[in-house]
Amino acid sequence: MGKIPVSACAYRHSNDVDTTTRIDSRDWDLIANTCVARATTALKVPTGAYNELHCYHISNVFESMVGTQRTIRTVLEKSSGASDAVDVLALARLQLEGLYAVCLMLESPQYVDCYLQDYWHKLYVRFLLQREEFKLLPRWAEYIRDSPTWINLQRIHVGVTEVQQWTVEHEELGTPLPAGVSAQRIPKFPTPGHAIIKISDSVKRKMLERLYPEYVRLCSFAHGLAEATFTKQMFDKRSPFRALISEEQKRETFDKVVISDAFTMSFLCILQSTAELTALYPNNMDLPEIAIKGWNSLSDASLLGRTIWGIRTRRLFGVVA
Numbered sequence: 201m202g203k204i205p206v207s208a209c210a211y212r213h214s215n216d217v218d219t220t221t222r223i224d225s226r227d228w229d230l231i232a233n234t235c236v237a238r239a240t241t242a243l244k245v246p247t248g249a250y251n252e253l254h255c256y257h258i259s260n261v262f263e264s265m266v267g268t269q270r271t272i273r274t275v276l277e278k279s280s281g282a283s284d285a286v287d288v289l290a291l292a293r294l295q296l297e298g299l300y301a302v303c304l305m306l307e308s309p310q311y312v313d314c315y316l317q318d319y320w321h322k323l324y325v326r327f328l329l330q331r332e333e334f335k336l337l338p339r340w341a342e343y344i345r346d347s348p349t350w351i352n353l354q355r356i357h358v359g360v361t362e363v364q365q366w367t368v369e370h371e372e373l374g375t376p377l378p379a380g381v382s383a384q385r386i387p388k389f390p391t392p393g394h395a396i397i398k399i400s401d402s403v404k405r406k407m408l409e410r411l412y413p414e415y416v417r418l419c420s421f422a423h424g425l426a427e428a429t430f431t432k433q434m435f436d437k438r439s440p441f442r443a444l445i446s447e448e449q450k451r452e453t454f455d456k457v458v459i460s461d462a463f464t465m466s467f468l469c470i471l472q473s474t475a476e477l478t479a480l481y482p483n484n485m486d487l488p489e490i491a492i493k494g495w496n497s498l499s500d501a502s503l504l505g506r507t508i509w510g511i512r513t514r515r516l517f518g519v520v521a
Contacts, residue, residue, distance in 0.1 A: 204412050209410045223497060223501045229270075229273065231467075235473075237485075243255040254309045261298055269467065280403050285435070289418055290422040299473050303473075307400060320386070345355075396408045403515060406511055431458075434453065464502050471513075
């Protein structure tokens with residue numbers, strides 16, 4: 201997907217947030233933990249076209265997101281005000297990818313299958329690479345001999361066919377396909393930019409389009425681009441640029457650009473993933489109850505939170521909101 205222009209995704213606010221409101225991030229941690237606990241409990245029950253395997257792996261995404269939130273807190277507590285703490289913004293990007301994955305998986309079980317098969321594809325390609333590189337090294341003999349057994353079990357588990365496996369070998373090693381067999385490629389699980397165009401609900405798609413510029417910005421911190429290096433220089437005690445701004449300005453910038461942005465994005469992604477799950481479990485009242493509690497707090501503190509609420513979330517909750 202190409203760049204989404206500002207004209208296509210900007211949300212015009214009529215009311216500002218109260219900037220004097222102080223939010224205890226540990227309250228957000230508690231709500232996020234409760235969201236994930238209730239989401240994983242709901243997902244223990246297969247529903248509609250989603251079988252036990254589908255639900256289990258969607259549940260794993262929720263567990264992963266709350267784990268990343270804990271990591272963000274740990275890094276900030278140990279490195280507060282230091283340049284290495286800037287890397288939490290790369291973790292915030294990971295949370296956005298979790299939200300995009302959940303939104304796509306809830307479109308259709310086929311995307312859960314795609315998620316799992318894409319994992320197996322990468323796993324198998326890595327094994328083939330290691331086998332080629334290490335096959336003359338005695339230390340790797342046992343690994344090369346035994347790995348195909350569990351890799352094959354994984355293949356069956358995620359629904360990859362033998363023909364798809366042969367296709368991978370053909371593409372990666374040039375191994376001829378068996379006579380009469382046509383190649384069957386394993387589809388890639390879409391990254392956020394490609395996931396947007398696969399969303400059928402126009403309102404959900406609009407929400408993800410609005411979040412895409414946030415994703416692009418956070419990619420700078422994962423890819424080591426200019427904003428990431430400049431921000432680290434600002435908080436690096438050895439940097440000559442540090443003297444250009446006051447200590448008060450540095451504290452204010454760190455609080456806003458690093459702490460607030462990371463926690464807000466992480467919390468938003470967990471809340472919205474929980475909100476999206478309510479469509480799959482419309483009779484589960486525990487999910488909207490905790491998600492609405494979180495959104496009430498987030499909307500008071502964040503204009504981005506208020507944006508996502510206005511575009512998408514309040515429609516999910518309807519009269520309950």
